Amino acid sequence: MSSREEAKMGDILATEASLLGMIKEYLKFEEFEETVNCFNKECKSKGKLVSKPQGSTLRDSKICEKDLLRCFDNGDQKVFFELWMENIPQEVKNTDGEAQSLEFYLHIHFTIYPLRRHPSGHDQAEFQERISYFKQYLETRGAALSQTTEFLPYYALPFVPNPTVHPSFKSLFQDSWIPRLKNKLEQFLSVTLKLSNSPRLLSLYLGDGNKSQCNMGTKAMQQLQLQLVESDRRIASYVRKFNKMQADYHNLIGITAELVDSLEATVSGKMISPEYLQSVCVRLFSSQMRQSVVHSTDFTRPGTASSMLRASIAPQRSKEVPMLPSLDYEKLKKDLLEGSDRLRSLLLQALRWRLTRSLPGEQRDTVLQAYISNDLLECYSTKQRTVLHLLRSKNEIVCQYMARLINAFASLAEGRVYLSHIPILLKLLTETLRKEEKDSLTRENVLVALQKLSLRRSQQTAMIADNVIAWLVDELQDSDCLSDYTLEYSAALLMNLCLRTKGKRKCAENAKHVLKVLTDLLGHENHEIRPYVNGALYSILCIPSVRQEAKEMSVEEILRCYSKEDNPDLNRQIEFIIKQLNSAEDEGPESDDEEEEDDNDEDLMETDLDKEEVLQPQPRELSGESLLTTEYLGIMTNMTKVKWKSTLLPQPSVDEPLQRPVTPSSHRNVNALYRTNKQGDEERRYNSRPPTRSGSRPSTADSLHHSIDSECGQLSQESELDRPYEERATKGHSQVEHNGHSAR
Numbered sequence: 001m002s003s004r005e006e007a008k009m010g011d012i013l014a015t016e017a018s019l020l021g022m023i024k025e026y027l028k029f030e031e032f033e034e035t036v037n038c039f040n041k042e043c044k045s046k047g048k049l050v051s052k053p054q055g056s057t058l059r060d061s062k063i064c065e066k067d068l069l070r071c072f073d074n075g076d077q078k079v080f081f082e083l084w085m086e087n088i089p090q091e092v093k094n095t096d097g098e099a100q101s102l103e104f105y106l107h108i109h110f111t112i113y114p115l116r117r118h119p120s121g122h123d124q125a126e127f128q129e130r131i132s133y134f135k136q137y138l139e140t141r142g143a144a145l146s147q148t149t150e151f152l153p154y155y156a157l158p159f160v161p162n163p164t165v166h167p168s169f170k171s172l173f174q175d176s177w178i179p180r181l182k183n184k185l186e187q188f189l190s191v192t193l194k195l196s197n198s199p200r201l202l203s204l205y206l207g208d209g210n211k212s213q214c215n216m217g218t219k220a221m222q223q224l225q226l227q228l229v230e231s232d233r234r235i236a237s238y239v240r241k242f243n244k245m246q247a248d249y250h251n252l253i254g255i256t257a258e259l260v261d262s263l264e265a266t267v268s269g270k271m272i273s274p275e276y277l278q279s280v281c282v283r284l285f286s287s288q289m290r291q292s293v294v295h296s297t298d299f300t301r302p303g304t305a306s307s308m309l310r311a312s313i314a315p316q317r318s319k320e321v322p323m324l325p326s327l328d329y330e331k332l333k334k335d336l337l338e339g340s341d342r343l344r345s346l347l348l349q350a351l352r353w354r355l356t357r358s359l360p361g362e363q364r365d366t367v368l369q370a371y372i373s374n375d376l377l378e379c380y381s382t383k384q385r386t387v388l389h390l391l392r393s394k395n396e397i398v399c400q401y402m403a404r405l406i407n408a409f410a411s412l413a414e415g416r417v418y419l420s421h422i423p424i425l426l427k428l429l430t431e432t433l434r435k436e437e438k439d440s441l442t443r444e445n446v447l448v449a450l451q452k453l454s455l456r457r458s459q460q461t462a463m464i465a466d467n468v469i470a471w472l473v474d475e476l477q478d479s480d481c482l483s484d485y486t487l488e489y490s491a492a493l494l495m496n497l498c499l500r501t502k503g504k505r506k507c508a509e510n511a512k513h514v515l516k517v518l519t520d521l522l523g524h525e526n527h528e529i530r531p532y533v534n535g536a537l538y539s540i541l542c543i544p545s546v547r548q549e550a551k552e553m554s555v556e557e558i559l560r561c562y563s564k565e566d567n568p569d570l571n572r573q574i575e576f577i578i579k580q581l582n583s584a585e586d587e588g589p590e591s592d593d594e595e596e597e598d599d600n601d602e603d604l605m606e607t608d609l610d611k612e613e614v615l616q617p618q619p620r621e622l623s624g625e626s627l628l629t630t631e632y633l634g635i636m637t638n639m640t641k642v643k644w645k646s647t648l649l650p651q652p653s654v655d656e657p658l659q660r661p662v663t664p665s666s667h668r669n670v671n672a673l674y675r676t677n678k679q680g681d682e683e684r685r686y687n688s689r690p691p692t693r694s695g696s697r698p699s700t701a702d703s704l705h706h707s708i709d710s711e712c713g714q715l716s717q718e719s720e721l722d723r724p725y726e727e728r729a730t731k732g733h734s735q736v737e738h739n740g741h742s743a744r
Contacts, residue, residue, distance in 0.1 A: 016048070016049070017048070017049040017050060017051045018051050020043060020048060020049070020050045020051070021050050021051030022051075022200045022201040022204075023039070023201065024036060024039060024040075024050055025200060025201065026201040026202060027039060029202070061087075061193040064083060064087050064193060065186075065189045065190065065193055067079075067083055068080060068083050068084065068087075068185070068189060069182070069185070069186065069189075071083065072106075072109070072182060072185060073182075075110060075113035075114075075117065077110035077113070077130065077133065080106075080110070084103070084106075087193065088192060089192070092192055098188065099188065099192070100144065100145060101145075101150075101151075102184055102185065102188055103141070104142060104145055104151055104154075105181055105184075106181070106185070107133075107134055107137050107142070108134070108154060108157070108172065109178070109181055110130060110133075111130045111131060111133070111134040111157070112163060112169075112172055112173070113130070114126050114127045114130065115127065115163065115164055115173070116173060116178075131158050134157070134158060135158050138155060138158070146523070147523065147524075147525040148480075148523075148525075149479055149480060149520045149521070149523060149524055150480075152520060152522075152523035153168045153169075153519075153520065153558070154169075155561060156168070156554070156557055156558055156561055157169065159557060159561075160554065160557070166553075166554060167512065167552060167553050168516075168553060168554070168558075251283065251284075252284075255280060255283060255284055258280060259280065262276070277305075281297075281304075281305045284305070285297075285308065322363075323362075323363060323366050324354065324358065324363065324366070324367060324625075325628075325629050325633060326370070326633070326634040326635060327370070327628055327632045327633065327634045328632045328633065328634035329370075329374035329375075329376060329634065331632055331634075332347065332351075332376070332632050333376070333378065333387055335347060336348070336387050336390065337385065337386075337387065341393070341395040341397070341398050344390065344393075344395075344398050344401075345395070345397045345398050345401050345615050346615065346617070346621075346622075346623050346627055347627070348390070348398070348401035348402055348404070348405050349401055349404075349613070349615055349623065349624070350623065350624050350625065350627050350628050351371075351376070351405060351628075352401070352404055352405045352408050352609070352610070353610070353624050353625065354367050354625070354628070355367055355368065355371075355408045355409075355411075355412070355605075356408055356605060356609050356610055357610075360603070360605070364412075364605075365414075368409075368412055368414055368415055369414070371409075371418075372414065372415075372418045377406075377409070377418075377419075377422065379418065379421050379422045386424075387402075388402070388406075388422065388424065388425060388428055389428070390402040391403065391406075391428045391429070391431075391432050391446075392428070392431075392432075396442070397614055397615055399432070399442050400440075400441050400442040400445070400614070401615070403432065403441075403442045403445040403446045403449065404441075404445050404609060406419070406425075406429070406445070406446075406449045407445040407446075407448050407449040407452075407609060408605070408609055409449075410448075410449040410452035410453055411452060411603065411604045411605045411606065411609065412603045412604075412605065413602065413603055416452060416453060416455065416456055417456075419453060420453065420456050420458055420459055426450075426453075426459065426462045426463065426466065427466075429446050429449060429450055430450070430463070430466050430468060430471075432446045433446050433447060433450070433471070434471065438481055438482065438486075439483070441612060441614075443486075444483070444485065444486055445609075447486060447489055447490060447493070448485075448489045450463065450468070450493060451489045451490075451492055451493040451496070451663060451664075452604060452663055454493050454496040454497060454661060455496070455661045455662075455663065457500075460496060460497055460499075460500050460503070460661075461500070461502065463497055464497055464500060464502045464503050464506055465502075467506075468493075468497065469494065469497050469498070469503060469506045469507060470506070470510070472490055472493060472494045472497075473494070473507075473510075473513060473514055473517050475490055476490055476491065476494065476517050476521060477513075477517050477520075479520075479521060479524055484526050484528070485608065487524075487526055487529055488526070488528050488529055488532075488664045489663075489664060491521065491529040491532040491533055491536075492529075492532045492662060492663060492664050494532070494536055495532040495533070495535040495536040495539070495661075495662075496661040496662070498535070498536040498539045498540055499535070499539050499661060503539075504539055504540050504542065504543050504546075505543065507540045507543075507546065508540070508543045508545050508546050511540075511543075511545060511546045511549040511550075512549050512553065514540065514546075515537075515540075515546070515549060515550055515553055515555060516553070518533050518536055518537050519537075519553075519555060519558050519559070521533045522534075522558075522559075522562050523562065528664065530570060530573075531573075532662075532664075534570075534573045534574070534576075534577060537577050538576060538577050538580055541577065541580045541581050542580065542585070547580075547581055547583075550581055551581070555581065556578055556581055556582075559574050559577060559578055559581075560574075560578075562574060563575070604663050
């Protein structure tokens with residue numbers, strides 16, 4: 001055998017020994033002891049060389065795990081966290097949510113260890129030392145979890161004199177809490193310490209497995225690069241617009257200075273020549289008009305320049321918007337009940353788009369009145385199966401699109417009035433709400449529709465009777481699993497129901513659970529829900545039994561923890577809640593016998609109604625307005641009725657808990673308006689009872705509109721209506737102003 005062949009054979013044997021060593025190392029890592037023994041015997045019998053595995057590091061990890069568990073059992077806090085910081089990888093401690101959660105509960109375990117070991121006669125000095133250590137942790141590493149609902153109650157632990165009897169910490173002193181925590185610790189250590197000393201074979205496998213992830217990452221990177229290019233293009237466009245605006249501004253300042261000098265000169269008796277006036281006006285309009293037009297205009301003629309200036313900022317006259325074509329509603333309802341699932345879905349989508357994509361004002365009002373006057377949802381039908389029963393359809397898209405259409409109706413004040421006259425509606429909605437999955441778009445639309453319907457007192461009463469409050473409280477208990485949109489509307493619906501006397505009493509039946517959920521929500525990272533949580537707390541605390549339960553739960557201390565945040569509006573709201581908590585008044589006046597009214601007659605149409613469309617038309621398939629105007633044209637089915645003009649009432653202070661029903665969209669709008677007006681009124685006084693929160697109230701209309709159903713020229717809007725409203729609203733300021741009646 002040549003020397004080259006001998007070298008090659010040596011390389012093969014070394015590679016084989018290394019590979020067999022990696023196999024043995026992995027088997028030892030996974031603790032296959034019997035398999036390792038068999039593997040050693042077979043390698044020896046065949047004369048195979050096996051490289052030495054990394055056994056020493058594995059033995060070290062076992063020793064470390066035992067030491068950590070021993071310190072856990074003995075309450076040796078100092079040694080435990082020294083080992084924890086040395087042996088748990090830094091990236092795991094800082095980025096892994098499970099590790100951070102476990103570390104938080106371990107700190108609680110060591111803090112209350114003296115109380116568990118000697119409940120009656122513990123060493124007070126030792127306990128205070130552990131409390132100080134826990135405070136230090138909360139202010140440093142534990143501060144990252146302060147916005148997580150699960151951990152918020154424990155931030156009050158250092159301030160509670162006797163945690164063993166406090167309701168919020170009762171679970172910490174149960175016999176099952178320590179074994180559960182130790183089991184979590186053991187599982188975490190067995191995985192984490194192994195990964196920090198992972199065998200070579202596992203590292204090789206993970207390296208190959210990452211190739212597919214790298215390919216996916218490359219595609220994602222390409223998408224990001226395309227988005228970056230588009231963003232750069234937009235930025236360049238905005239920079240050009242900004243530079244032009246800045247140049248116009250500087251030009252305007254220069255011209256203004258010259259005109260001021262000229263006015264001062266006229267006071268001294270000096271005359272201004274026509275040529276000077278012409279040159280100033282040419283400079284003024286040179287960036288707004290073509291040069292030929294500017295130089296040919298005689299600005300010395302009195303009133304010319306001023307008229308052109310006023311005309312440049314005058315609002316453009318709105319264009320008259322034609323009414324949409326009439327539809328054959330009987331045929332529509334027949335196909336909704338008897339058509340295929342695909343046709344039903346397309347029709348429900350098209351009918352919704354008519355509402356959401358029509359222009360606000362007379363056009364949208366006419367669409368809604370046509371739906372109502374032709375009883376699209378069969379409110380007055382005596383049939384056992386109506387259009388509304390599509391909510392029970394086995395087809396997921398049909399069910400979802402029916403819920404979206406109901407949500408669109410509930411977004412308009414007249415639509416809410418119509419829906420409130422359908423006896424079976426609430427039963428169908430709550431039934432769907434309880435059976436759908438949490439992340440379902442169907443459930444989201446049903447929930448939002450119920451929230452908007454809760455502006456009406458009759459619907460509030462029915463929801464309270466159907467135990468919707470208990471369902472909402474249970475849902476909000478697991479708030480981290482809810483989307484921000486669902487969370488916001490759930491909290492707002494709960495508040496609206498808690499404003500009623502029956503709702504408050506329903507909460508009082510399980511006051512401890514309700515108070516626990518609401519106080520946890522105060523610390524949620526979504527701050528948009530706080531006004532509704534504050535409003536609900538303020539309302540239910542007028543019940544004496546709820547106040548008593550809140551005092552036993554130390555709710556005031558929990559509220560004080562939140563009032564330390566840099567938010568003066570929230571702080572003042574919390575002060576109102578604490579004042580209500582400490583009041584000695586009996587239950588407030590009965591609210592359930594007041595006259596029926598819609599507490600907010602605003603239109604609340606949102607862009608979210610058309611988000612995430614799962615139904616897309618196939619090639620040459622009719623959809624949207626094209627489907628309606630091709631297959632379902634009717635005669636004289638569009639009708640208008642008297643529109644009530646809205647008069648805005650004084651809005652409440654954002655410093656006080658809400659005390660009238662609201663929806664998140666209307667509350668955001670009013671809140672922004674209030675904050676704008678508040679800047680010059682910082683020294684405002686507050687009444688002891690928060691003022692009413694409502695939308696507008698109806699007053700007599702200025703004029704009665706009559707609909708003339710002109711089919712000629714109406715189809716021209718078909719292509720416009722098949723696009724979202726936002727895209728069309730930018731074309732020529734097309735806000736409706738028809739017969740002197742402006743769109744709201």
